[in-house]
Amino acid sequence: MQVIATAGHVDHGKSTLVRALTGMEPDRFAEERRRGMTIDLGFAWTRLPGGHTVAFVDVPGHERFVTTMLAGVGPVPAALFVVAADEGWMPQSAEHLDALAALGVRQGLLVITRADLLDPSLALEEARDRLAGTGLADTPAVCVSAVTGDGMDALRAALDDLATALPEPDPGADVRLWIDRAFTIRGAGTVVTGTLPAGTVRVDDELELVGAHGPRGVAVRGLQALGEARPEVTGVARVAVNLRGTPREAVGRGDLLVTPGAFAGTDVVDVRLRDPRGAPADAGTLPAGLSLHIGSAAVPVRVRPLGADTARLRLARVLPLRIGDVVVLRDPGRRRVAAGGLVLDVAPPLLRRRGAAVARAAQLATMPGVADGAGELARRTLVRAADLVAMGVPRTEVADLAARVPAAGGWLLDPGAVDGIVERLRAAVDHHDAADPVDPGLSTEAARRAADLPDARLLDALLGASAAPGLVHREGRVARSATAELPAAVRRGLDGLRADLADDPFAAPSAERLAELGLGPREIASLVRARAVLRLADGVVLLADADDRAIEILAGLGEEFTVSEARQALRTSRRVAVPLMEHLGRTGRTIRTADGAHRLR
Secondary structure: OEEEEEEOOOOOOHHHHHHHHHOOOOOOOHHHHHHOOOOOOEEEEEEOOOOOEEEEEEOOOOHHHHHHHHHHHOOOOEEEEEEEOOOOOOHHHHHHHHHHHHHOOOOEEEEEEOOOOOOOHHHHHHHHHHHOOOOOOOOOEEEOOOOOOOOHHHHHHHHHHHHHHOOOOOOOOOOEEEEEEEEEEOOOEEEEEEEEOOOEEEOOOEEEEEOOOOOEEEEEEEEEEOOEEOOEEEOOEEEEEEEEOOOHHHOOOOOEEEOOOOOOOEEEEEEEEEOOOOOEOOHHHOOOEEEEEEOOEEEEEEEEEOOOOEEEEEEEEEEOOOOOOEEEEEEOOOOEEEEEEEEEEOOOOOOOOOOHHHHHHHHHOOOOOOOOHHHHHHHHOEEEHHHHHHHOOOHHHHHHHHHHOOEEOOEEEOHHHHHHHHHHHHHHHHHHHHHOOOOOOEEHHHHHHHHOOOOOOHHHHHHHHOOOOOEEEEOOEEEEOHHHHOOHHHHHHHHHHHHHHOOOOOOOOOHHHHHHOOOOHHHHHHHHHOOOEEEEEOOEEEEOOHHHHHHHHHOOOOOOEOHHHHHHHHOOOHHHHHHHHHHHHHOOOEEEOOOOOEEEO
């Protein structure tokens, strides 16, 4: 299914056109029928000759109902722009075009109606002139008469071409369904309708209802699309959702159904402004108070200009927005679209210091308005992976980023900030050691605070990412690494030893190999003092954590084991196994049994 919205001046035949295309009545309220004009959103659908199913959102054209019009057009990817041949371009034609241009709608059809009443060529020429310079400038045009049927076959063919050209949405995308109607059906309960732009909703799904009353969990009791019950609906689609156990008064137009945990609500965003023709808008000329429209929501906002065409918007209500969202800013007092806005940041920094706004404007000028995980991490230094997803970064991109940067506890750390943080942490350790030399090193919690990290687990990721941290995190403390003070030749020898033991940690190198690495008795003694290696006997050297790794392996041998069984489990020689078992016994990690076997203490 594809969903297309109507647009155009009041009483230019939008509903009549939809009725002629679908055979359905889009104006469903008695007052609309009585007054002969659409005052709320209408819906109808048809199957085109080319096989596409198209649903129409029929919007009101009267200036008093522009907010309703924006609610219908907001989630829809294309528009059917209607101009009557006998009246031509009118005031609401202009405002509807401004709204579509501000929303970035670039696909649609220009339809000149009432071709039976007047030669449509004049209205078509005028409309073309008005569309020039907008995203709809080159949209195909059709002249029709819904009364006589002239041009209707050409319109259906053009709609088929339009439906083919519209992009296919991602069925696996996060659900964000803007609600445009809510009502109660006896025996079923609360039902909401809206346009699902992407993603999939299924019966029994658990969703989150985000609205003026705050977020709450809801369950999908039933689904309808095109008047039929469905077990699931995939966007783009017009959908009716029956909510289980949700009172009617808890939901209204402008609320949303979203995938739980996939969106973070915000009431402050930074945006780039464009005038209705797509040129940069002057932020300084905007009124301080405007109405923000996105999806079916209309929310008052306060505008704070930052740069020439960027501004900070403070919303009167929290909305689940993402980077790259397009909003419309309307001046309700002057009844006009003031600007369109591209959301650049949904979690912007506070502007407290002198000059912060100028610096922020310079930063916003470089931001593309596309959710970029690496760029967001570089700007923020630290960010939760889940927050990047909520900002709009694809999950696959976040997973790839997490595999390439220091990460722990769901937090990601900008690699470019590692050295600066390590330097700050090193200075804190030195300050502590100078003040209390008897108690060297910082506790884990003190080190976390000194590095300004949100999670202590990031300490290991931080030190591991630094080329030369000079610090170790061990036994609940962050302290100066003794190996950092070793001569360069000894450190190179240690690096070689680590490489040799990387895949086979209990294959102690021979005396000849130690000599090749430049590790004689004096060098090994210095490494032992630095707690970098474990010397089990003359010429038998392993890395410092070898005893801990041995215990992990020996724990799988059963309650008791012999030296031979330990040697086989550790994949080493008797030359290593015997002194290693003696070391484990001396340090209290194992005990001897009466028959000479070993077991873990």
